[in-house]
Amino acid sequence: MFDNVNGVELTVFAVLFAAVSALGFVAARWRKAETLEHLDEWGLGGRNFGSWITWFLIGGDLYTAYTFVAVPALVFGAGAIGFFAVPYTIVVYPILFLVLIRLWSVSHVHGFVTPADFVRARHGSSTLALLVAITGIVATMPYIALQLVGIEAVLKAMGVTGHVPIIVAFAILAAYTYNSGLRAPALIAFVKDALIYVVIIIAIIVIPYKLGGWDVIFGAAEKKFAESPNPADGVLLPGPAQLQYATLALGSALALFLYPHSITGVLASRDRNVIKRNMAALPAYSFVLGLLALLGYMAIAAGIKPITNNAGKVDSNTIVPLLFDNMFPSWFAGIAFAAIGIGALVPAAIMSIAAANLWTRNIYKEYLNKDATPAQEAKSSKIASLVVKVGALLAILALDPQFSIDLQLIGGVIILQTLPAVAIALFTGWFHRWALVAGWAAGMLVGFLTLYQIQQKVFGPDGTVTIAKQHFGGSAFPLSKLGFDTTTTIYAGVLALLANLVVCVVGTWILRAVKVPDGEDTTRTSEYFADRDDPRVHDVPEVVH
Amino acid sequence: MAIREPADPASTPPSTARAERNDRSRWNWLLILPLLATLIPPLYNRENPRLFDIPFFYWYQLAAIAIGVSTTLIVYRKTRA
Secondary structure (H helix, E strand, C coil), X not given: CCCCCCHHHHHHHHHHHHHXXXXXXXXXXXXXXXXXXXXXXXXXXCCCECHHHHHHHHHHHHCCHHHHHHHHHHHHHHEHHHHHHHHHHHHHHHHHHHHHHHHHHXXXXXXXXXXXXXXXXXXXXXXXXXXXXXXXXXXXXHHHHHHHHHHHHHHHHHCCCCCXXXXXXXXXXXXXXXXXXXXXXXXXXXXXXXXXXXXXHHHHHHHHHHHCCHHHHHHHHHHHHHHCCCCCCECCCCHHHHHHHHHHXXXXXXXXXXXXXXXXXXXXXXXXXXXXXXXXXXXXXXXXXXXXXXXXXXHHHCCCCCEECCCCCEEHHHHHHHHHHHHCCXXXXXXXXXXXXXXXXXXXXXXXXXHHHHHHHHHHHHHHCCXXXXXXXXXXXXXXXXXXXXXXXXXXXXXXXXXXXXXXXXXXXXXXXXXXXXXXXXXXXXCCHHHHHHHHHHHHHHHHHHHHHCCEEEECCXXXXXXXXXXXXXXXXXXXXXXXXXXXXXXHHHHHHHHHHHHHHHHHHHHHHCCCCCCCCCCCHHHHHCCCCCCCXXXXXXXXX | CEXXXXXXXXXXXXXXXXXXXXXXXXXHHHHHHHHHHHCCHHHCCCCCCCECCECHHHHHHHHHHHHHHHHHHHHHHHCCC
16 A cells, blocks of 8 residues: 655645644634534534635635646646636636626525525425435535545555545545534635645746746647647647537536535625625636646656556546656655645535535425424534545445546536526526426436537547547537537537527426416515625524424 | 515615616626637637747636636626625
8 A cells, every 4th residue: 555655745745634634623613603503504604704715715615626637637638628627717707796696695585505495495396496406416426526536646646555545534524524514624725725826836937947948848748739640639729629618618617606515605605795706806716727737738748657547547637746746856746745635625525515405405304304403404414414425435436436537527517407497597587497397307318418429539649549438438529410510519518508498498488378387486586686784684594484 | 484574675775776786787798708708719729929938829818817807806896885
């Protein structure tokens, strides 16, 4: 398990890891509440986070360890297309600026904890709420599992093998999340981001200097892609990939805030201004992500060879850790590895809390224990957060990690199918509840069918093309499969969303025409504008039975 | 679950009325700018001019982050509660 381990790296890593774990436990006493036995406290940190905490919390939530490892790996392997992460995180904030403040207001009037709570009240449909809740849980689980892939990549680069270290790391994470709730990742996010910023700023200055400048770095990348027979790679986007690039950026942006864990971060903020201010300040992370993506090219120029796993498959996720290992003294590499490792803990904690809240509010309380007290709700969420994490751990250890990567790809497409019921519904109550259910089903169907048909091809140096994966080989769907005479590809999620929207609109017309009764909308227009000093807004909901 | 309602709609506090006006402000249209700047790849999918030896494709998109930040900041300041 510890053969060929770099002792200095591992020591620095372990010390930092232990320090933030201690912080996670202490967090229960930070901004102390009267009780943690309430979902608004355990699951939303008291709904009272100001601008700074929210910035660190949402930033720590969205820019995950997996992002830090996988985006440069994609740039390393395919070039320009991997840079989609930058336009994606540019467009997400202007799009959400007006959406999230409305969600905040109506949620704070009604005491909603999850997006499915809102769906239930807006459309008067518990079926739709259940679908949204299940979609959220299913989409989030593989995302948690992928955080483990991030930690694993770092451990591999340090020479640590075997499953025990991952199990220990996740057990610690599970324990302090159980103990402190959302306060733990909020506090740890400060450390995580400080480490990430320091590491990236130093890396982006030192590595190009050592390699001989950006000219050399991009030169090496151009040479690699010129020699590669794959028509889809390159330092610039090949023509047919441009639509894929734009739709992938847009689709990912729309999906991002439908994930329950990002909504958790938003609902935990204090007022509307905190959200607006954050939409302006969060792109600071986009800049870091852009610089990180360029590490992929630096790895090419530095001649990094990704580690091959026991099954003989190349694990390109190891290139960033290997680059740090190669370029920096052991103590600094140790800090960089800790930054990535801790970067996995924050989102994993928030995601498990969000999935647990969905379980508690929309399944447990709705179907299993209608009269649950706030303390019972908190207890149910705490236990569910443990179950979710064990599930993620098993998914990585017992199954091929590739399975989680495929699932996460599907997860982005399926979470997008809740857009009409959650995001568009914040602006209009026009859609019929059963049309939304039908649209959701249509989107799911199209999403699966398109992803299923996408193959992953491997281009041999002698010009041969082999199919590495028959199905779920990526998210770029060739429009030629729809009968268009073109090599252009499009992001499968956007295609599925279009089908969804068409069915929602047409379905609403038909259902109104045949006079199928609408659901009762228990929200009022003015509630979508309520701010902190509106008497209807309360931090902790007073539920009157 | 019953929710507390104000006694009558007229008691909606001024802050809520202000928020409603702000949410309908024309300044919000500015938010389209960063979308146009980044979601049309033919605008920037080129190598030259380079900046510090970095191809246009990359430095343009990094610079576009500033467009996103400044438009969002302007809209925030113009529509702040």
